[in-house]
Amino acid sequence: MSGLLNAKSDDGRAADEDVDSLVADLRTQGVVVVRDVLSAKECDFYRGRLDRQLKERIDSGSYCGNETNQVLDNYFQTDQELLPLIYQELTDRVMRRMIDDDYVLISPSARNRRTLSGFEFGRKTSGVGWHTDSRFIGGGQGTKPSLCYMTILCVDAFAKENGATHFIPNSHLRYQRPADRDADLDYNFLIAPQGAMVIFDTALWHRIGDGTEKSRWGVFNTYGPWFMKPYHRFDEMVPRATLDEMPPIFKQLLHLDSIPPKDHNESMITLRRVRAAVEGQ
Ligand SMILES: [Fe+2]
Numbered sequence: 272m273s274g275l276l277n278a279k280s281d282d283g284r285a286a287d288e289d290v291d292s293l294v295a296d297l298r299t300q301g302v303v304v305v306r307d308v309l310s311a312k313e314c315d316f317y318r319g320r321l322d323r324q325l326k327e328r329i330d331s332g333s334y335c336g337n338e339t340n341q342v343l344d345n346y347f348q349t350d351q352e353l354l355p356l357i358y359q360e361l362t363d364r365v366m367r368r369m370i371d372d373d374y375v376l377i378s379p380s381a382r383n384r385r386t387l388s389g390f391e392f393g394r395k396t397s398g399v400g401w402h403t404d405s406r407f408i409g410g411g412q413g414t415k416p417s418l419c420y421m422t423i424l425c426v427d428a429f430a431k432e433n434g435a436t437h438f439i440p441n442s443h444l445r446y447q448r449p450a451d452r453d454a455d456l457d458y459n460f461l462i463a464p465q466g467a468m469v470i471f472d473t474a475l476w477h478r479i480g481d482g483t484e485k486s487r488w489g490v491f492n493t494y495g496p497w498f499m500k501p502y503h504r505f506d507e508m509v510p511r512a513t514l515d516e517m518p519p520i521f522k523q524l525l526h527l528d529s530i531p532p533k534d535h536n537e538s539m540i541t542l543r544r545v546r547a548a549v550e551g552q
Contacts, residue, residue: 273426285361288511290368293305294368297369297472298416300441301472301475302443303470304463305361305470306464307467308359308424308467309465309466310466311465312338314425314465317353317356317488317490319422320352321488324381325341325343328349334394336382337395337396338386338393339384340382341383344380344383344503345379345508346381351513352416353381353507354521356424361468362492365420366420369420370419370420370494371497373497373523374494374523375494375523375526376524376531377494379490381489383492384393384433384480385433387484390415399452400450401439401449401454402448403474405418405448406418406474409450412447413445413474415446418473418495420471421470421491422468422470422491423436423469423491424490424492425466425467425469425489426489427488427489428465428488429469430462431460431462433482433486434479434481435460435461435463436478436479437461437479438458439475439477442476443472443475446474452478458478461480505526512515514527529542529543
């Protein structure tokens with residue numbers, strides 16, 4: 272895992288050469304950690320909102336994982352204050368390099384690997400046992416390079432003691448699934464301080480760590496190319512008026528710029544940006 276890059280220089284932007292080295296490390300090592308993407312104040316704010324969302328979703332019977340691993344899928348659907356978590360300037364620069372300028376959000380979830388005593392809402396969660404989050408074709412062949420990259424915004428620190436994710440170094444270069452989810456393999460801990468962002472290649476073999484009673488909120492966002500389907504219809508989750516007030520990248524991330532035209536009479540071009548250039552629409 273690469274050193275802990277600082278996200279911001281004096282003007283609030285990472286230097287171009289730091290982004291270059293981050294992208295190079297992500298390609299070779301499959302995982303990088305960037306410090307100080309969220310401030311301590313922002314972490315406190317988001318932890319409070321996520322805890323509140325969890326309570327509301329438990330009370331309303333919405334899916335939230337279980338008492339040892341709480342999952343808020345599509346966290347911004349029920350709390351628009353969480354919508355900014357899908358975009359960071361640095362993530363944007365990295366995803367434009369790793370994917371392309373039209374990249375989109377594929378799956379957003381906030382996860383807390385924490386044991387809640389006094390609760391019982393046991394539902395199965397993803398992430399248990401060795402796995403990748405890649406796509407496979409041709410009878411189990413992973414695409415090379417990977418189509419998707421995941422970020423984890425560490426609202427709480429990820430440490431050995433509190434459920435940090437496990438990963439197998441350099442396994443992203445195999446472009447294959449682990450044969451056995453329960454195999455006994457040598458692994459590293461995905462350790463990151465509060466406020467850091469982890470970026471990893473979805474082909475990296477990983478699994479959920481062992482939880483404790485300590486909070487370990489992480490916001491997991493997977494990004495991919497515009498032609499990949501999102502897990503859900505994000506474009507219907509946020510009121511249009513809210514989106515209109517956001518920078519245009521939010522519409523792009525939520526797939527509004529890559530919805531296929533109704534039929535051949537409307538257009539043969541899916542990407543709104545390309546359609547506008549070609550057809551002036
Ligand atoms: Fe995963």
